[in-house]
Amino acid sequence: MEAAAEAKTEAKTETAAAAGAETEAKAEAKSGAETEAHSRSRTPSRRALLGWGGAGLALGAVAAGGTAAALRLGDDDKSPAAAEGEAVPFYGPHQAGIATPVQDRLHFAAFDVRTDDREQLIKLLKEWTAAAARMTAGHEVGEGAISDNDELPPDDTGEALGLKPSRLTLTFGIGPTLFEKDGKDRFGLKGRRPKALIDLPPFPGDNLDPARSGGDLCVQACADDPQVAVHAIRNLARIGMGRVAIRWSQLGFGKTSSTTPDAMTPRNMMGFKDGTRNIAGTETDRLDKFVWVGEKDADGWMAGGSYLVARRIRMHIETWDRTSLKEQEDVFGRDKAEGAPQGKRRERDEPNLRVLKPTAHVRLAHPDSNAGATILRRGYSFTDGTDGLGRLDAGLFFIAYQRDVRDGFVPIQTRLSRSDALNEYIQHVGSAVFAVPPGVRDKDDWWGRTLFG
Numbered sequence: 321m322e323a324a325a326e327a328k329t330e331a332k333t334e335t336a337a338a339a340g341a342e343t344e345a346k347a348e349a350k351s352g353a354e355t356e357a358h359s360r361s362r363t364p365s366r367r368a369l370l371g372w373g374g375a376g377l378a379l380g381a382v383a384a385g386g387t388a389a390a391l392r393l394g395d396d397d398k399s400p401a402a403a404e405g406e407a408v409p410f411y412g413p414h415q416a417g418i419a420t421p422v423q424d425r426l427h428f429a430a431f432d433v434r435t436d437d438r439e440q441l442i443k444l445l446k447e448w449t450a451a452a453a454r455m456t457a458g459h460e461v462g463e464g465a466i467s468d469n470d471e472l473p474p475d476d477t478g479e480a481l482g483l484k485p486s487r488l489t490l491t492f493g494i495g496p497t498l499f500e501k502d503g504k505d506r507f508g509l510k511g512r513r514p515k516a517l518i519d520l521p522p523f524p525g526d527n528l529d530p531a532r533s534g535g536d537l538c539v540q541a542c543a544d545d546p547q548v549a550v551h552a553i554r555n556l557a558r559i560g561m562g563r564v565a566i567r568w569s570q571l572g573f574g575k576t577s578s579t580t581p582d583a584m585t586p587r588n589m590m591g592f593k594d595g596t597r598n599i600a601g602t603e604t605d606r607l608d609k610f611v612w613v614g615e616k617d618a619d620g621w622m623a624g625g626s627y628l629v630a631r632r633i634r635m636h637i638e639t640w641d642r643t644s645l646k647e648q649e650d651v652f653g654r655d656k657a658e659g660a661p662q663g664k665r666r667e668r669d670e671p672n673l674r675v676l677k678p679t680a681h682v683r684l685a686h687p688d689s690n691a692g693a694t695i696l697r698r699g700y701s702f703t704d705g706t707d708g709l710g711r712l713d714a715g716l717f718f719i720a721y722q723r724d725v726r727d728g729f730v731p732i733q734t735r736l737s738r739s740d741a742l743n744e745y746i747q748h749v750g751s752a753v754f755a756v757p758p759g760v761r762d763k764d765d766w767w768g769r770t771l772f773g
């Protein structure tokens with residue numbers, strides 16, 4: 321039944337695409353002022369409705385079965401959910417989702433670009449930006465999930481109706497293959513590939529699956545509600561149909577790093593506090609030094625942006641679970657209960673690297689062991705069913721942001737891959753690197769403008 325409905329939707333989409341000029345005109349209208357007039361928010365939660373001026377009216381409309389009418393009541397940026405402070409601003413000098421306090425859930429997607437047409441690609445990026453601005457504010461895409469014209473598939477898929485913005489952030493990146501693939505300068509961008517966007521070298525122990533690696537574009541969706549994150553990726557993929565296709569995607573839960581030091585440090589799937597010594601979202605000096613590309617850096621169009629490294633790291637948790645507590649603590653160089661560096665008492669005490677085992681993860685990853693290399697970690701745990709051998713396919717979806725991949729991930733991972741005691745319990749199975757352009761400044765700006773513009 322579901323498949324049939326999907327087929328019908330696809331068929332409808334094809335029909336809509338074939339409608340040519342009419343559809344084009346509709347799409348243009350969406351990005352313009354008219355869209356604003358028609359814009360509507362997701363339905364507010366019941367709690368939000370009660371605290372909202374229009375509560376009686378909205379509840380009355382819902383009670384009367386006037387679903388579509390009720391949806392329209394939560395118009396524009398004054399949506400109750402946004403007013404509750406659960407929407408993260410989309411516009412700004414940097415993209416949200418990097419220094420933003422880490423949300424609980426992740427849906428990360430890498431896309432292959434299927435069109436060769438530069439103008440089509442630019443058009444898509446503009447449509448994506450408009451949709452991302454709306455979804456992060458808690459609004460539906462385009463004219464919403466319940467449109468006036470029931471002959472066409474709705475603009476929004478609908479599963480986030482009634483949900484709050486949930487601090488959704490959408491962070492957009494560009495992979496090396498968009499600049500050049502198989503020796504081909506696909507979009508006239510070859511000369512603009514940033515020096516810092518290198519192809520990662522092979523590291524000892526890598527067992528990378530090409531089907532879970534690479535990508536021309538990526539979108540990192542983070543939200544406190546998994547359905548909101550999934551809805552966002554799904555709708556971007558839907559908008560891109562025919563022009564992009566999802567190459568791989570990863571769901572994540574249980575954030576494994578903190579950018580808010582006051583909050584309790586989350587634990588990873590190995591049971592250890594993870595993200596203790598990370599760059600905090602409030603440390604503007606360190607963000608400028610290690611995360612944001614500077615105005616004077618080599619590639620001007622990236623100023624205000626950052627570089628993202630994603631690694632799918634499988635954990636052999638069954639082996640780990642049979643390892644003694646002492647060995648587990650030696651592997652990281654921190655104690656399991658408090659998260660304190662070995663030889664110290666509290667989690668935030670500075671580690672004394674010399675007392676840690678030479679193979680301890682924290683010792684090897686520390687900036688002092690890597691000529692000062694420092695990255696912002698923003699990873700998530702994953703479990704994707706089993707591997708067919710009675711073991712969980714579980715691990716860490718590692719995400720790191722840095723000003724230059726050559727000064728961040730590469731030196732640290734070079735050292736870790738050679739000597740980290742953790743290597744006995746993990747394997748890197750997916751890998752990707754992306755240039756994450758600066759933030760979208762306002763409604764006239766769009767993802768990637770500084771590259772294409």
Ligand code: HEM
Nearest residue numbers: 592593594595596597633652682685686687716732733746
């Ligand atoms: C499954 C793989 C991994 C696990 C389970 C893991 C876990 C941990 C834990 C528990 C800590 C100590 C707490 C903290 O300061 O966050 C830590 C620190 C750290 N990890 Fe990892 N990590 C993994 C992979 C990586 C990779 C691939 C990198 C980078 C290439 C990395 C870089 C770091 C850094 C920079 C630190 C902080 C070191 C310091 O300044 O003290 N980790 N990791």
